[in-house]
Amino acid sequence: AQSVTQPDIHITVSEGASLELRCNYSYGATPYLFWYVQSPGQGLQLLLKYFSGDTLVQGIKGFEAEFKRSQSSFNLRKPSVHWSDAAEYFCAVGALANFGNEKLTFGTGTRLTIIP
Amino acid sequence: NAGVTQTPKFQVLKTGQSMTLQCAQDMNHNSMYWYRQDPGMGLRLIYYSASEGTTDKGEVPNGYNVSRLNKREFSLRLESAAPSQTSVYFCASSPPGLAGGPKEQYFGPGTRLTVT
Numbered sequence: 001a002q003s004v005t006q007p008d009i010h011i012t013v014s015e016g017a018s019l020e021l022r023c024n025y026s027y028g029a030t031p032y033l034f035w036y037v038q039s040p041g042q043g044l045q046l047l048l049k050y051f052s053g054d055t056l057v058q059g060i061k062g063f064e065a066e067f068k069r070s071q072s073s074f075n076l077r078k079p080s081v082h083w084s085d086a087a088e089y090f091c092a093v094g095a096l097a098n099f100g101n102e103k104l105t106f107g108t109g110t111r112l113t114i115i116p
Numbered sequence: 117n118a119g120v121t122q123t124p125k126f127q128v129l130k131t132g133q134s135m136t137l138q139c140a141q142d143m144n145h146n147s148m149y150w151y152r153q154d155p156g157m158g159l160r161l162i163y164y165s166a167s168e169g170t171t172d173k174g175e176v177p178n179g180y181n182v183s184r185l186n187k188r189e190f191s192l193r194l195e196s197a198a199p200s201q202t203s204v205y206f207c208a209s210s211p212p213g214l215a216g217g218p219k220e221q222y223f224g225p226g227t228r229l230t231v232t
Contacts, residue, residue: 009156034220043120043206043223044159090158094219103149103174104221108158 002027002093006107013081014115021076021110023091032094033074034104035065039087047089050074061085086114117142120224122207128230129197137192137227139207147210148190149174149221150182152203159206165190197231204228 003026013019025031032051036044048059055067065076074091088111092104123138141148146167151159151174161174163182171182179201181193190209194201208221 036223043225044208045223046220049220103161103164106158106160108156 002031002095002105004091004093004105004107006089006091006110008110009108010111010113012113012115015083016080019076019078019081019085019112021089021091021112023074023076023107024072025074025091025093026072027093027095029095031074033065033067034092034094035059035063035074035076036090036092036106037061037087038090038109044090047076081112081114083114083116086112088112119143120207120209120222122205122224122227124227125225126228128232129194130232131198133197134193134195135197135229136194137205137207137229138189139191139224140189141207141209141222142188143209143211143222144187145209145211145222146187147219148184149208149210150180150190150192151206151208152176152201153206153226154203162192162205197229199231202229202231 005024034049035047037047038044047063048057050057050067058064063078067074088109090109091107094104120141149164150162153159160176162180165171165184168187183191205227207224210219210221
């Protein structure tokens with residue numbers, strides 16, 4: 001079974017500083033990887049996804065993530081954070097389930113706080 | 117398009133009461149999902165439906181039932197609510213996408229349920 005680990009429960013970053021959120025996955029085959037963001041009181045919004053091809057993927061809001069198979073990682077980065085980036089971030093790995101359906105396994109999330 | 121909608125937004129139940137959470141999507145997606153979100157535990161899959169007429173258990177199905185009423189609607193029922201079911205519930209849907217492999221999921225705004 002697949003699993004996702006987000007080792008950082010909470011990260012605090014100054015506005016304008018760079019950001020890296022860590023994600024490690026466990027899956028026997030080629031993983032399908034996602035990053036979602038959840039603002040307070042809201043649902044989850046997809047930031048970016050990796051299915052195959054270029055291991056550096058670009059997403060919305062200036063985020064990018066790099067897939068490293070050798071490290072089983074899919075870390076999320078942003079060169080310069082804005083106060084509006086304060087939210088909770090979830091990494092997820094996808095796998096085929098019964099009936100050819102697919103389901104995602106989510107990490108426990110990293111809460112990002114931005115200080116002025 | 118409204119995307120994924122959920123009703124109600126908030127609900128308070130007494131132990132033993134029953135209720136149904138409603139979810140609808142207008143994106144013509146085949147697959148639909150129900151998750152619960154608890155602090156420090158990320159999102160956990162309760163049930164999912166690959167297509168109209170099919171449902172399957174996820175990670176935490178005990179105490180819940182689901183109905184895939186048609187392609188648009190997927191409801192979650194608590195027959196006898198317990199305090200352990202206090203949580204935020206999210207519905208999601210995903211498109212057919214490419215052959216094989218998981219597809220991104222689109223989330224509703226959530227239902228915050230408290231069981232006293």
